[in-house]
Amino acid sequence: MNDWHSWAAIVVFVGAYALIISEKIHRVAVALGGAGLMLAIRATDDKSAFYSEHSGVDWNVIFLLMGMMMIVGVLKKTGMFEYLAIWSVKRARAKPFRVMAMLVVITAVASALLDNVTTVLLIAPVTLLVCERLALPAAPFLIAEVMASNIGGTATLVGDPPNIIIASRAGLTFNDFLVHLAPISAILVVVFVLMCRVMFRKAFLYDEDRAAEIMELEEREAIRDPRLLVQGLIVLALVVAGFVLHPVLHYEPSVVALLGAGLLIAVSSAETGDVLKEVEWPTLAFFAGLFIMIGGLIETGVISEVSKSLADAIGDNELGGSMILLSASAVLSGIVDNIPYVATMAPITSDLVQNMAGGSDHVMWWALALGADLGGNATAIGASANVVVLGIAERNRQPISFWQFTKYGLVVTFVTVVIALGYVWLRYFALA
Incomplete structure (x- = not known):
């Protein structure tokens, strides 16, 4: 890492990260500016930035989101989210903590079946309407849900994009993830719900008048276009089936999402222009810039150097190695997006497993998955779902600052990672 490009790339990335944290300049402008500087100093180039699967823009993430x-956007026009908002509030008797607990559990379960980004895209509109109806601050509920999505997404192969990368590299199946990671994910969801009761207690303001008004509402009256709703739900069901059957069909989630969007626009009365207005273009631009900046660190060997140093520290000590890998992955995934981190770390983890003569029960891979997935909760840009929710909140005039998210994220990450470390030690070493 003696090349000046490496140090220049570090300066650009750290400077951009500092500006994002300070919020003095909009994060989209910072990300695109940082990407431009990475290209200008030749830390990366156009081919690497736009065409490289290893160090370029992850178009699968971009087009999945789009x-x-x-x-x-189409489902919003049907009144479905208003229906779900009223239904959920009535089931929780309009008690704020019950509402949050319900939404957190639903989000965690849905994130295991879909992926965490798709889940927050579906649940966030419901949450905003619930909070509006109950006159509650939306930020705590949105933060809780996105963290639940990252925890729940840990449970399955399709729940979080890093898991797909790990499964491909290690030859792991959907059932492998269920057997090894679903139990700890379920435990962490329960712990997280209890943490929410403490962390967000100031947000649980009960308004008897508003609660009474909602309890008297008939949720079915919220549906504005039943025909479009049926069309949308059928397409959504097909898309979900495509996600779940990824190991069989081998269609990337981005392809499934685009096919679903195209089919829904083709068969429904929705206007293409109106649907495109619902796309969070600033969020997509932020992701593109962030991927290019991280690609600069990859191309100049910065991330590889960090990963190799981690591998040298681990050696052939499986217990110590799994503890270090899980902890370090949690820290690094909070700084850079966990997708490029896992893509870089996967081949190194493969070498570590071979050095340990295969390891026991793929423990090193589970350590990498747990660290990367749970570490994504640490900061506002640690996981794709976090960035998406911040974009949705800003668009709906309920902005969530970097530090507002991160002050909770650091606590949640610390607690969940400590429990995950105990789980790995107990299951794969103490009781092995």
């Missing part, structure tokens, strides 16, 4: 945003 496709699902379009589907959500």
Whole structure:
């Protein structure tokens, strides 16, 4: 890492990260500016930035987001989210903590079946309407849900994009993830719900008058276009089936989402222009810039150097190695997006497993998955779902600052990672 390009790339990335944290300049402008500087100093180039699967823009993430945003845009017109908002509030008797607990559990379960980004795209509109009806601050509810999505997404192969990368590299199946990661994910969801009761207690303001008004509402009256709703739900069901059957069909989630969006627009009365207005273009631009900046660190060897140093520290000590890998992955995934981090770390983890003569029960891979997935909760840009929710909140005039998210994220990440470390030690070493 003696090349000046490496140090220049570090300066650009750290500077951009500092500006994002300070919020003195809009994060989209910072990300695109940082991407431009990475290209200008030749830390990366156009081929690497736009065409490289290893160090370029992850178009699968971009087009997955775009496709699902379009589907959500159509569903918004049906009144479905208003229906779900009224239904959920009535089931929780309009008690704020009960509402949050319900939404958190639903989000965690849905994130295991879909992916965490798709889940928050579907649940966030419901949450905004619930909070509006109950006169509650939306930020705590949105923050809780996105963290639940990252925890729930840990449980399955399709729940979080890093898991797909790990499964491909290690030859793991959908059932492998269920057996090894679903139990700890379920435990962490329960712990997280209890943490929410403490962390967000100031947000649980009960308004008897508003609660009474909602309890008297008939949720079916919220449906404005039954025909479009049926069309949208059928397409959404097909898209969900496509996600779940990824190991069989081998269609990337981005392809499934785009096919679903195209089919829904083709068969429904929705205007293409109106649907495209629902796409969070600033969020997509932020992701593109962030991917290019991280690609600069990859191309100049910065991330590889960090990963190799981690591998040298681990050696052939499986217990110590799994503890270090899980902890370090949690820290690094909070700084850079967990997708490029896992893509870089996967081949190194493969070498570590071989050095340990295969390891026991793929423990090193589970350590990498747990660290990357749970570490994504640490900061506002640690996982794709976090960035998406911040964009939705800003668009709906309920902005969530970097530090507002991160002050909760650091606590949640610390607690969940400590429990995950205990789980790995107990299951794969103490009781092995």
